[in-house]
Amino acid sequence: MVSDPAADTPAADEDEDGDLLIVQVAPEAAGGRLDKTLAALVPDLSRARIQALLAEGAVSREGAPVRDGSAKALAGAYEILVPAVISAEPAAQDLPLTVLFEDSHLIIIDKAAGMAVHPAPGTPDGTVVNALLHHCGASLSGIGGVARPGIVHRLDKDTSGVMVCAKTDAAHQGLSALFAAHDIDRAYVALTRGAPKPRKGTIESRLGRSAHDRKKMAVLRTGGREAITHYEVTALFGPSDRPTAARVRCRLETGRTHQIRVHMA
Template identity: 70%
Template sequence: MASEADLIAEEDDAAEPSVAGGQTILVSVTAETAGERLDKTLAALAPELSRARIQALIADGRVSRAGAALADASAKAGPGDYRIEVPPPAPAEPQAEDIPLTVLFEDAHLIVVDKPAGMAVHPAPGSERGTLVNALLHHCGDSLSGVGGVARPGIVHRIDKETSGIVVAAKTDAAHKGLSALFAAHDIERAYVALVRGAPPARSGTIEAAIARSTNDRKKMAIVKTGGRHAVTHYLVDEVFGPEAKPLAARLTCRLETGRTHQIRVHLASKGCPCLGDPVYGSGPPAESVRRAMVEAGLGRQALHAALLGFRHPVTGETLRFESPLPADMARLAVLLAAL
C-alpha cells in the first residue's frame, strides 16, 4: 500500500519545501556565469530555493544588487553580488476562510466539492491563503480528519491548482483511512476531460511511461526510462477539431490507472498533444485559429478538468459517483474549436 505521503502527492503541483525563515542569502554572479535569466541564475546559485520561489521573492522586492531591488525575473543577470531576503515561513496551521464552495455531496464522514481553476488544494509557499483547505475549515469547522496533518486536514488526493474539477475530502479519520486505501489500490473511477493541441495518432490508447521529477527543473515532471514511478493513462478521443487529416485540436477523455504528479499533462505532451494553455508542458504554439479561440474563450490555464469521480463510501459502503460539467472557459473553447 502506498504511504500517506505518496497519496497526497498524486496529481498535484509539486509542493515546494519551505526554507528556514528570516534568513539572508548572499550569492555572487561572475562574469562567466552572467548573461542568463536572473531567476534561473539565482536558483542555480541558491539551490535551496526553487526558480518559482526566486520569482516570487523578486516580485516581492526581496532580491537586490548594490542596494537596488530588482523587479524583472526574466532580465539578464549581470555580474555582482546579490542579496536574497527570505521571509519567515507562514504559520503552518491554515486559517478558516469564508470562501464559497460548490458541494456535490456531504455527510458526517466526507465531502465532495467541485474545485474551480485557480484554487490550490492546500496551503503551500506562494498559495498560503484562498485554498480548498481554508474553505473547508470554514465550511466544516473542526470536523475535518486530522490524519493528513495540520496543513492538510482531510486531504486524501489533490489536483493541480489550475485544473478544475472534483475533489473528495475526509471529515473523519475512518473515512480518511478508507479513502486512502481506495486510492492506494486504484479502486477509484476517475475521468478527466482535456482539450489538446493536435490529436493522438490513434483514437484511443494507453500511455504507460514512468514519471519522475525533471533533473533540469525541480518544478516539472518528466518521463524517464529508468527509475521514476509507474504511470498509466488511458485516453479516448471524443472529438477532433479542424481537418481530419491534420487536426488542429481535440477533446479527450483520460482515465487514470495511477495518479502521479502532473501525470495527464506529462503523458499527453509526450505524444505531441499537450493540454491547450499549459504553461509548463505545452511546448510549441497551437495554430493561429486555435490561439484566437483560446483568447476569446478566456482560457488562462491548462484545459484540463476532473470531470468524474466514483468510489465506494469507505464507511457506509454506498456506491457514489459524481460528474462535473465543463467550466465556462473550457465549454466556450470547445464550442469555438468545433467551428474551426
C-alpha cells in the same frame, strides 16, 4: 542596522517582509563558494536554504542581488532577506465552495479551476483546505495532518473537477485504501491541440522532474515514477485528417503530478 565585523553571529533587523540578516565575510573567508560560505556563517540556514534564497534574489551585496551560489564569496557585507515564517496551520476562510454531496463522514465538492488544493509557499491561502475548514469547522481537525486536513487526493490548481474529502479519521483511512487499491475509477476530460494517434490506447512511462527545467515534469528514460494513462478520443475538431483539437477521456491508473499534461504532450 550596521553589524560588527568582529561579531560571531550575523546582525538581524526586523522587516515587514521577514528578517534582514547582514553577514560579514572576512577577508580570510573569501574565495570559497558563496552558498557554502554563507551557510557556514549563518548556522540557522542550511546550504539548501541559502541556495533557494539566492535563486529568489533574496541575497544582495552592495545593493545588487546575487544569485549564483557557485560564485566566489567576496569580502564584505552580504544582506539576506529571510521571508517571514507562515503558520503551518491553515486558517479557515469563507470561500465559494460547490458542494455536490455531504454527510457526517465525507464531503464531495466540484473544485473550481484556479484554486489550489492545499496551502504551499506560492499559495499560502485561498485553497480548498481553507474553504473546507470554514465550511466543516472542527470536524476536519486531525485528518491527514495539519497541512492537508481532509485531503485524500488532489487536483492541479488549474484543473476543475470532483474531489472527495474526508470528515472523519475512519473515512480518511477508508478512502485512502480505496485509492491505493485503484477501487475508485478516476476519469478526466482533456482538450488537446491536435489529436493523439492512435485514437485510443494506453500510455506507460516514467515521470519525474525535467533535466532541462526543474519546474516541469517530463517523461524519463530512467528514474522517476511509473505512470499509466488509458485514453480515448471522444471528439475531433477541424478536418478529420488533420484535426486542430480533440476532446480526450483519460482514465488514470496512477496519479502523478501533471501526468495527463505530460502524456498528452
